[in-house]
Amino acid sequence: MPQKLWIAIPLGLVFVLLFSSASAVMAAPPIQTIPCAEDYTVQAGDWLSTIAEKYYGDVLAYTAIVNATNAAA
Numbered sequence: 001m002p003q004k005l006w007i008a009i010p011l012g013l014v015f016v017l018l019f020s021s022a023s024a025v026m027a028a029p030p031i032q033t034i035p036c037a038e039d040y041t042v043q044a045g046d047w048l049s050t051i052a053e054k055y056y057g058d059v060l061a062y063t064a065i066v067n068a069t070n071a072a073a
Contacts, residue, residue: 048066051065
């Protein structure tokens with residue numbers, strides 16, 4: 001194999017790997033902003049999803065509780 005081909009193949013492979021991995025990066029999902037009406041003290045056996053369902057009507061709204069807790073810390 002010619003010398004130029006030995007250099008071109010690895011370089012081409014590097015470029016393919018770089019550009020294919022750059023397209024795999026995804027944006028973070030938007031942070032849920034649900035207003036907090038009151039404070040809640042977590043009790044033994046509580047789950048964030050059950051608290052979210054009780055106060056927000058959606059078990060998937062637990063991320064709002066996490067965000068509010070982190071913002072208050």
